[in-house]
Amino acid sequence: MNPDILKERRNATFDVEKLTHILDGSPERTRRKREIETMVFNDPDFQEEDPNFLSRSERYDQAVRKSAQMIQKLREYGIADPDEILIYKSCVHPGRLEPLDLHLGMFLPTLLNQATPEQMDRFFMPAWNLEIIGTYAQTEMGHGTHLRGLETTATYDPATQEFVLNSPTISSIKWWAGGLGKTSNHAIVLAQLFSHGHSHGLHAFIVPIRHMSTHEPLPGIVVGDIGPKFGFSEVDNGFLKLENVRIPRENMLMKHAKVEPDGSYVKPASTKLTYGTMVFIRSLIVGQSALSLAKACTIVIRYSVVRHQSEIRAGEPEPQILDYQTQQYKLFPLLATAYAFKFVGQYMKATYNRIIGDISQGDLTELPELHAMSAGLKAFTTWSANSAIEVCRMSCGGHGYSCSSALPDIYVQFTPTCTYEGENTVMMLQTARYLLKSYRQVKAGQQLSGIVSYLNEHERVQPQPVSARPTVVDLNNLSSLAEVYKLRAAILVELAAKSIQQELQSRKSQEDAWNNSSIDLVRASDAHCHYIVVKLFTDKLGEIGDTAIHSVMSTLALLYALHGIKNNSGDFLQAGLLNVPQILQVSVRIKELLAQLRPNAVALVDAFDFPDNMLKSVLGRYDGNVYENLFEWARRSPLNRTEVHESFHKYLKPLRAKL
């Protein structure tokens, strides 16, 4: 063990293990998590070559091998709880998506939700046994966000009782679906349904795309890999071009809508239920923001106590770089953010589970609010974590650029969350739509409940001098800070509403008024989400009994809240929520909090409890023995397989004669 990191651990003021239990949910969950981790990491079948040293085809090959083994072993060991499967999977493919993700995460669940009993009989067990490997082909080359714009067609032919599927244009080629390129032999294809010359909108169809035995593409199917990407090297994201592909009528997923043999169309009962799935996936993404940022923080903070550089005091040994105030100022607010997002993720999961119960009893009242909240929080947390991960990477200096740090990988694996499952700006505007609707309801005299109830009070938050405000802000009190965040959100919602109003007054249409106010709308959503995060972090503190942990968590929460105020000080000053001396005081307090957190920094990342096998980072090793392992890692670089690279003989040596 590196002596620096040992010393850090001795300085901690709280019990790391207990904090891990809080993060995991209970001591029992921590125990079981570690049991599964040990199971995978000690299994020789899951040993892998470092993907950084492989070609893309080899990476894909290795991932398929491990996924196949994983499926087998999950059954063998009888692991069936969804949370446990996720843990197992995250050990088999640490931090990486894999070729079977869409089969497991979209194809099977879609069958469960949308297949008729007859379809379940035909497709589910073969899919469960990986005879059928499926994917979910929704986005097209020219269409992502706007589902109604999808161009793929499924035209019913009553003569043969078949659907004829087509990609009528280049831009209609299905694009991006994971596992579509090489792995899947079936795809659930989203297509515009036509019957008797009428369009009935988007529906889902099960389309066989490859031969069950030879795996060759079937007639009319043009399928392949969409090529290298920023990350995701293990996944064969694919394209699919359909040329008069015929499937039986019974391959349309018909649990809800139907096409009768004669071609007549039967509408689905309700469409609102699909909201639930979106909420669920977005809450998973919030959890992923926390997880990825926690990994990045673990790596950079451990490295920052091992790395010594430059000097603070002349003549003394080079200090640990975590002793520089600038380094603390870069990293500790991000550490606070990682904790904040952990708790937001926990809250969303719990709320989802609670509401799912209501939904199953037909009570959909809370769904719109949850849907709006999940959209905004997905955007808010992924944007924050995305830039934060890069700050962590760059705070490692040169070694942060080496793949051995794992930070480049963490970034490229994470950054797509800003775009998939709802592009972030679109998400922010969805939340804004809900906020504006709520605002108008208040204006019309309604009393709101739930998270937006603060809009009821909008009358009292007109910009005015701080002296005239009823609220006295205590910068050391989290509830008081949550309150100013709330008022800021209310004011920014009002500002966006006014912008729309002004546009309408200058004779713009509703739609143009919305577009011309969208900068303000995004800002309002952002402030709303920021408020929710501060509030949930504050609420969480109430659940923590252990005094030592409560104390360090309070410091983190305070730092999170004050740092957000500092970065958005214009909003708080502009609205008269804080005055200039208070803003100056915020900066002073932040410095104090940084110093206060310094001794606990390593313990706080240790509590995330990532085994080295999961982090896969030389810089983030638990034992802190960075340099010898960096050398060890480098020597395994494929370019070092031979002492002399062939290019010397091919190009450099012959050149001498010519010059």
Added chain:
Amino acid sequence: MNPDILKERRNATFDVEKLTHILDGSPERTRRKREIETMVFNDPDFQEEDPNFLSRSERYDQAVRKSAQMIQKLREYGIADPDEILIYKSCVHPGRLEPLDLHLGMFLPTLLNQATPEQMDRFFMPAWNLEIIGTYAQTEMGHGTHLRGLETTATYDPATQEFVLNSPTISSIKWWAGGLGKTSNHAIVLAQLFSHGHSHGLHAFIVPIRHMSTHEPLPGIVVGDIGPKFGFSEVDNGFLKLENVRIPRENMLMKHAKVEPDGSYVKPASTKLTYGTMVFIRSLIVGQSALSLAKACTIVIRYSVVRHQSEIRAGEPEPQILDYQTQQYKLFPLLATAYAFKFVGQYMKATYNRIIGDISQGDLTELPELHAMSAGLKAFTTWSANSAIEVCRMSCGGHGYSCSSALPDIYVQFTPTCTYEGENTVMMLQTARYLLKSYRQVKAGQQLSGIVSYLNEHERVQPQPVSARPTVVDLNNLSSLAEVYKLRAAILVELAAKSIQQELQSRKSQEDAWNNSSIDLVRASDAHCHYIVVKLFTDKLGEIGDTAIHSVMSTLALLYALHGIKNNSGDFLQAGLLNVPQILQVSVRIKELLAQLRPNAVALVDAFDFPDNMLKSVLGRYDGNVYENLFEWARRSPLNRTEVHESFHKYLKPLRAKL
């Protein structure tokens, strides 16, 4: 040509070609640039396989091949002007560094600057003819920023008149030098010189590392590639471990300092001159910030007029995504930034050339200011461009993640500029040191000249209500805005100075006071650099005669300045430089400027004049024919070489039987 992009070009209000001339410096330069571009892009010897489809070893191989051909052709065609060589090189290796970069950019220049005439005879011509291929090995595994901390030793042995070089620890292994891993047979090694038991600090030594004919590592040399990185796949950044490696005394670069045969040491005359090189390299990096951001803007803005998505008005066709206000708000300030940095780069290059003249006549007075300015501006521009490139990438939606967009490559190639040639936070603190020194001089009654002369006026910028200020800010007047940026910088320098003072008053040492104020110091530097950029952009407008171009450039400059105020509104409010109604007005003005720039957006990126062969982006094609080419590109993905990937037969098919 895609009709959308054609329409955009017709809407432009200015002559694109004339703006290109301004960016290039003159019509003649544009002409010559294009001549060289044609020369390279039409040369069959420089045809390449898309590196995205190659393994790392193949990428390295291809780069060596092209570099070797480049050297030959540059001589054949007699291209010797440094600017022209840079253009030629940027076409041969578009947007990518290559294995010979350090040979050309560091090894040869270091010989020129530090070798004795005898050493020039021995090394220069062989290096010029690529018999000797060299690199510059400075950073070590454990040491980057702090040169005095380097551990490699060169101990003089008078008995044999040799230096004995050693890497005494793991952390002292030379690390990161480009071309060191596989390409070079010599390295200039920075090492601590010892003679007669005395240490004489860092000096440079020419060390043969590989056999001239077999290219095998020499005895005592452990050399290799440091492994895969975030980008830079063409470069064999390397490690070098020295184990009692003996070189003749004459291999120490002795133009300045010397070791006599008996081991006595002769000091160099002055060390200040090396400042010049640093300034030069940092000014190049500022230019690179502009270039990389300009490329990213070109890609995303062209794509944003070709891409149609969602709806603004119900029932109408999907709009171009550049018609969304949120998209304009993301991109146009970045376009303005790219132009701003272009002009800053031009200014720095011109200033450097002017001062170099002074230096050669022994006049070093301007050097410290230029040195401080170049440090801060390097950090300011690379940080801005770094995050801006990612915003561009993510503004392309899903396709921004595909390597076909070229945006992932632009990012990974650019991001190291934030760390190399001076880590950015360290750079900001260097500038801060100069600002604080200047501030103290003013306090001591001195009158400053040059860019920091605004500190003379610090007395009048004490925080006070706006009403009491002499300055009336006109939000439509750039000089007036430059003035408030200046006052903001002055106030933040003062704030940092006060923080140091307070620390000292609570009995902290000078050094701890500095460290405990470093957040404020970085902020002051940042504000200082921001002011310089606004000022230089404003100054540049005075040089533009063409009315139409002047008009669109003024709009861009105004947007740059107002956007910066909006993002830092807290600073301006806090200091009483602007009041709340003005800040609200800034937001309104920004929206107007976005609408004003919209028709010129494509023309403004066309003016950067990147040929398609340079951009290498399917999304950024000049003709806008994105979709058909995206499909074309994807089909070339290596995973599509066979219809069925071997992993199907190896893992998936056998699995069926087992489940």
